[in-house]
Amino acid sequence: xxxxxxxxxxxxxVAIFGGTIFFLYTKSKKQPDIFExxxxxxxxxxxxxxxxxxxxxxxxxxxxxxxxxxxxxxxVEAGDFVKKDQVIARIKIIPDMVTLNSAESRxxxxxxxxxxxxxxxxxxxxxFDDNVISYTDYKSSxxxxxxxxxxxxxxxxxxxxxxxxxxxxxxTATNTLVRSTINGMVLDVPIKVGNSVIQSNxxxxxxxxxxxxxxxxxxxxxxxxxxxxxxxxxxxxxELEIGAIEKEKFAATLKYIAPKxxxxxxxxxxxxxxxxxxxxxxxxxxxxxxxxxxxxDRKDSVMVIPEGMLKFEHDSAYVEVLTNEQESTxxxxxxxxxxxxxxxxxxxxxxxxxxxxxGDKIDPKKAKEENKQG
Numbered sequence: 001x002x003x004x005x006x007x008x009x010x011x012x013x014v015a016i017f018g019g020t021i022f023f024l025y026t027k028s029k030k031q032p033d034i035f036e037x038x039x040x041x042x043x044x045x046x047x048x049x050x051x052x053x054x055x056x057x058x059x060x061x062x063x064x065x066x067x068x069x070x071x072x073x074x075x076v077e078a079g080d081f082v083k084k085d086q087v088i089a090r091i092k093i094i095p096d097m098v099t100l101n102s103a104e105s106r107x108x109x110x111x112x113x114x115x116x117x118x119x120x121x122x123x124x125x126x127x128f129d130d131n132v133i134s135y136t137d138y139k140s141s142x143x144x145x146x147x148x149x150x151x152x153x154x155x156x157x158x159x160x161x162x163x164x165x166x167x168x169x170x171x172t173a174t175n176t177l178v179r180s181t182i183n184g185m186v187l188d189v190p191i192k193v194g195n196s197v198i199q200s201n202x203x204x205x206x207x208x209x210x211x212x213x214x215x216x217x218x219x220x221x222x223x224x225x226x227x228x229x230x231x232x233x234x235x236x237x238x239e240l241e242i243g244a245i246e247k248e249k250f251a252a253t254l255k256y257i258a259p260k261x262x263x264x265x266x267x268x269x270x271x272x273x274x275x276x277x278x279x280x281x282x283x284x285x286x287x288x289x290x291x292x293x294x295x296x297d298r299k300d301s302v303m304v305i306p307e308g309m310l311k312f313e314h315d316s317a318y319v320e321v322l323t324n325e326q327e328s329t330x331x332x333x334x335x336x337x338x339x340x341x342x343x344x345x346x347x348x349x350x351x352x353x354x355x356x357x358x359g360d361k362i363d364p365k366k367a368k369e370e371n372k373q374g
Contacts, residue, residue, distance in 0.1 A: 038357055040303045045302060051272060052223065053221050054221060055287070062208045064208055073089065185215045188211040190211075224272055238252040238254055240292055241291045250284070302346045305351070306344060335348075
């Protein structure tokens with residue numbers, strides 16, 4: 001009996017030892033790698049470059065006064081639409097004392113000369129009517145009288161202009177009324193009623209009263225890196241993506257490429273400009289930041305695979321194609337590639353639509369969880 005228990009004990013120990021070894025062996029046995037297989041598919045491949053910039057009006061005009069003074073009244077504010085020659089502000093003139101004194105002195109002298117010429121002309125007129133003097137003497141006095149009369153009128157007008165900036169007989173032609181020079185929208189009115197303004201002259205740009213722009217004639221201004229500028233040309237179509245308008249894209253056409261680059265942050269950048277094609281119901285605010293997608297090349301309805309599946313050896317490209325699904329065996333196959341957009345790449349030769357190409361490795365745990373969920 002003791003011998004039987006002894007044999008049973010030995011058998012149990014051997015079984016436990018064998019089972020432990022088998023468990024450790026199966027535990028340490030390497031699980032076969034599982035890969036994601038994908039078949040080629042048909043898609044459009046578009047190669048493009050991106051330029052950053054902003055959308056601005058083609059014409060943005062700063063309206064400046066033609067005379068110095070103080071803003072007496074403003075007739076517009078930012079956002080208003082104005083027409084050419086529409087009055088946007090009125091200026092009250094504060095005359096310079098030296099100029100005012102000179103104008104008053106000129107008027108006084110003109111009055112004195114006129115009164116003297118008038119007395120002389122009246123006397124000569126009476127003598128000529130009595131046939132006492134010749135026509136030549138009479139004509140000389142009349143010319144002097146007419147000249148003094150014209151000088152008086154000019155002196156009065158000059159004083160009126162110095163004091164008020166406008167003639168009584170020509171109130172529409174005045175420098176005190178500031179008018180818009182184009183049709184468009186008022187973008188900014190940087191001054192207020194009561195502000196002093198300086199006229200535009202040779203030595204000074206003058207004070208900006210308002211900024212007006214045609215908001216239906218917009219352009220994109222951006223910059224392209226020197227590595228990309230050689231691939232673009234005038235006339236290329238552009239697709240604009242504006243950060244403030246997420247769900248809408250705008251068409252544009254490249255119209256200008258700068259012949260000279262500018263260094264920015266260690267890289268040479270070239271300025272580009274493009275005409276924005278706005279529809280009647282579309283409105284873009286000036287200064288919106290935008291990205292311009294410039295199409296360098298495109299191919300429609302071609303067979304592609306994800307570019308990450310492509311592998312390289314020496315000067316040739318290849319992929320691994322599934323040959324046996326049960327044993328998960330693959331063969332290397334050289335392919336000829338075409339256009340790439342950075343995500344998908346065109347396959348010209350070497351694959352068919354039914355081939356399954358080896359992709360990324362799949363985590364066995366995740367694969368099991370996905371199978372369970374499926």
